[in-house]
Amino acid sequence: MASGPNYKVKFRRRREGKTNYYRRYVYVLSKATRLVIRITNKYVVAQIVKFDPKGDKTVVMAHSIELAKKFGWKGDTNNTSAAYLTGYLLGLRARKAGVESAVLDIGLFTPTVGSKIFYAAKGAVDAGLKLPLGEDLKFDEDRIKGAHVAEYASKLETENPEKFNRIFSGYLKRGLNPKDLVAHFQEVLNKIKTGEK
Template sequence: MAKSGRYKVKFRRRREGKTDYYKRRIMVMSGKPRLVVRFSNRYVTAQVVVSAPQGDFTVAQASSRELAKKFGWLGGTGNTSAAYLVGLLVGYRALAKGVKLVVLDIGLHRATAGGRLFAVVKGAVDAGLEVPHGEDVLPDDDRVSGEHIAQYASNLKQSNPDLYKARFSKYLAKGLEPENIVKHFEEVKAKIMGKYAKEEKAKAEES
């Protein structure tokens, strides 16, 4: 069987669809911290990572898994609203560690304008973190707050109550009526902002 010395086996993480080494090299060579955004079937995770010769170091991290435990979030943990709140969290935490500017690392995700990926960016930017981006890629405030969910739930509740209960069973089981998600989102957002505002005030008083 003929063999060619030109063929090279791709790195394991590239074969597994986890890392685009070409893009990663460009970002690492920039010398800037990376905002790494990843999605699983249920959760959204964001990390601010600094690259060094010894390897990558995580400076700040946030996950939608902690939204319910620490801030009382009752909505979905993988939707656009949760993605925004995760971005807000990681933004505040990065700033607390002295990081002010990051570049977005989307891995192998497809960059879809207005999607969850850019909801994370919007949250980080609203926290005060600088993330280079085009303004047209960010979801609008109504989308982020879950206005589309609230409208759909309200209409469905009137037209088909049984389907409403089935479609939003997880929300209702947690005690959240989906048509009230916008108000709930604003409450959780205020909790996050309030927490880090208090921490900043405490640091300022100590100094």
């Protein structure tokens, strides 16, 4: 590690790759309500966070594990469909808590077209939250519903059943044939709409 009279050690959270302090500074100055979305190896987490001088306050949150526990979701908890459903769930809760609009906070994630973070944001927008996403973002409705997964599963089941069972073992274990993912997505979305009213 470099040392010397002119060397300045970065803040711990910056060294760990957890916080971009310049972006954080801009958010603090704007005092904007933020839609914070984080995607881990297993889950999608979405929160509405308001600035407070003593520390940020989380107004509402949604976690993709809730999809499985409360609404019967049998798909993966970190795929595109789960990201959209988690965002939609958060959007409904935000509206109920009186939050009309927010700005998207993606942390240190590099913005990429078609990424799960933007599909989670799309879910929040579809639930009625005002969120400036820009004109360039395009969303594939079939991808949201999991049609690409169902199509691949159908093809794989006929061509290589052994590989099908290996790749989709999680789905099959949870009692969902991946070919039925589109219908299952719609069913869970309807449960979220009625359950969160």
